[in-house]
Structures are given as C-alpha cells and as structure tokens.
Amino acid sequence: MTSQTETGEETPLRVLAVAGSLNKDSVTRVVVKEAARLLTARGCVVDVLDLLQEPLPLYNPDTAYDAASFPALKERVDRADVIILGTPDYHGSISSALKNFLDHFWHEFAGKCFACIVASHEKGLTVTDQLRTVARQCYAWALPYGVSFVDNEDVKDGKIASESLAKRLDMMTRDAAVYGKLLAVQRRADLAGTEPGFMARHRLGTWRAGPCNICCT
Numbered sequence: 721m722t723s724q725t726e727t728g729e730e731t732p733l734r735v736l737a738v739a740g741s742l743n744k745d746s747v748t749r750v751v752v753k754e755a756a757r758l759l760t761a762r763g764c765v766v767d768v769l770d771l772l773q774e775p776l777p778l779y780n781p782d783t784a785y786d787a788a789s790f791p792a793l794k795e796r797v798d799r800a801d802v803i804i805l806g807t808p809d810y811h812g813s814i815s816s817a818l819k820n821f822l823d824h825f826w827h828e829f830a831g832k833c834f835a836c837i838v839a840s841h842e843k844g845l846t847v848t849d850q851l852r853t854v855a856r857q858c859y860a861w862a863l864p865y866g867v868s869f870v871d872n873e874d875v876k877d878g879k880i881a882s883e884s885l886a887k888r889l890d891m892m893t894r895d896a897a898v899y900g901k902l903l904a905v906q907r908r909a910d911l912a913g914t915e916p917g918f919m920a921r922h923r924l925g926t927w928r929a930g931p932c933n934i935c936c937t
C-alpha cells in the first residue's frame with residue numbers, strides 16, 4: 721500500500737501501532753501485533769510502539785516536551801499516516817498508558833486515520849467511543865467502527881483463536897490501509913495547498929510541541 725507525496729512520489733503508507741497495556745501477557749499486544757503483521761502484508765511500513773517496552777513518563781505539560789525521549793517519539797508520530805490504538809477496557813474507559821501517550825500529542829494527529837482495538841468482556845463500546853472522542857478533539861478521522869475481542873476466547877496462549885476476530889482484523893486492516901491512504905494523500909495536498917480546509921491551520925509552520933495554541937494560553 722503506497723500513498724503519494726505532493727511531488728507525486730509514491731511512498732509506503734506508514735502506520736504507528738500502539739500497544740496500550742502494560743500487562744506482560746497482554747492480549748491487546750497480541751492483537752496489535754497481528755494487525756501490524758496484516759498491514760505489513762498489505763505493503764505498509766509499520767512501527768509498533770509497545771508502551772511496556774518503551775515506557776513514557778507521566779505527561780506533565782511543563783516537562784514532557786523537554787524529556788530526552790520526546791523528540792524521537794514525536795518523529796514517529798509525525799511520520800505515521802495511520803495510528804492503530806490498542807487498549808484494554810479499564811472501567812469502561814481506555815488504559816492510563818494509552819491516555820498518557822495520547823496526551824503528549826494533538827496536532828500531530830490532525831488529518832490522520834485512527835483505528836481502535838479494544839480488549840473487553842463487554843464489547844468495549846464505551847472505550848471505542850472515547851477513542852473516537854479523542855480523534856474528534858485532535859481533528860483526526862477514526863474508522864467508523866472498532867475491533868473488540870475477549871481474552872481467553874478470541875485470544876488464547878498468545879495467539880488469535882477465533883475466526884471472527886481474524887475476520888474483523890482483516891476487515892479493519894484493509895480499511896485502515898485503504899482509507900488511511902485516501903486521507904494521507906488529501907492531508908498532504910491540504911498541507912501543501914492554499915485552500916481553507918481544517919488542515920489550513922496546520923500548514924502555518926508555527927506549530928511546536930505543547931498544548932494547543934487555539935484553546936490553551
């Protein structure tokens with residue numbers, strides 16, 4: 721799967737896949753890695769961010785952007801056209817590890833495609849809705865559905881164990897690649913162009929890491 725730059729050059733679609741559980745035997749991680757494998761098979765370049773292996777300090781607006789690890793992480797987020805967000809359902813909400821990752825960024829997400837994966841015993845609808853809220857708040861596009869699954873049913877012994885989860889992941893990775901490409905092409909065109917779309921404010925070149933300069937002072 722490729723997308724075009726403004727100069728017409730074909731580049732592979734870039735995906736950042738975030739495993740948002742710190743559980744060492746996390747089923748979320750298993751499914752995020754399987755999504756990464758499927759996207760790689762579709763020709764995408766996939767970067768897996770496992771927050772257990774690469775812990776992020778708790779977000780603090782006064783210190784986060786000066787942390788030694790921040791520039792490299794920002795570059796990985798900047799590079800991505802599609803962001804896969806994997807989280808367990810914690811109290812009907814997203815994990816603190818994933819929320820902490822999300823809190824470090826916002827305009828980096830604008831115009832990009834989010835795809836959500838939730839480990840839940842209750843279909844994870846509230847969790848998916850909360851990720852869709854984050855997407856809206858950051859001007860990202862979320863696929864119109866998420867993939868949820870149940871541990872010990874859909875994932876067993878570190879492997880995808882149900883046909884239904886395998887099918888839904890296949891559908892989601894196909895959609896993430898196809899719609900992610902459409903959005904990536906338009907996002908690049910909007911950043912390079914002069915039209916007054918929502919991406920116009922992101923082409924100003926005045927953005928820096930930190931709280932937004934629209935609603936935050």
Ligand SMILES: Cc1cc2nc3c(=O)[nH]c(=O)nc-3n(C[C@H](O)[C@H](O)[C@H](O)COP(=O)(O)O)c2cc1C
Binds near residue numbers: 811812842
């Ligand atoms: C603090 C905490 C809160 C949880 N809350 C819920 C919940 O509200 N609904 C639910 O279905 N599962 C809940 N669970 C269960 C996890 O979502 C479930 O075990 C999931 O598969 C864990 O994924 P992981 O192995 O990737 O960490 C909770 C687990 C923990 C540790």
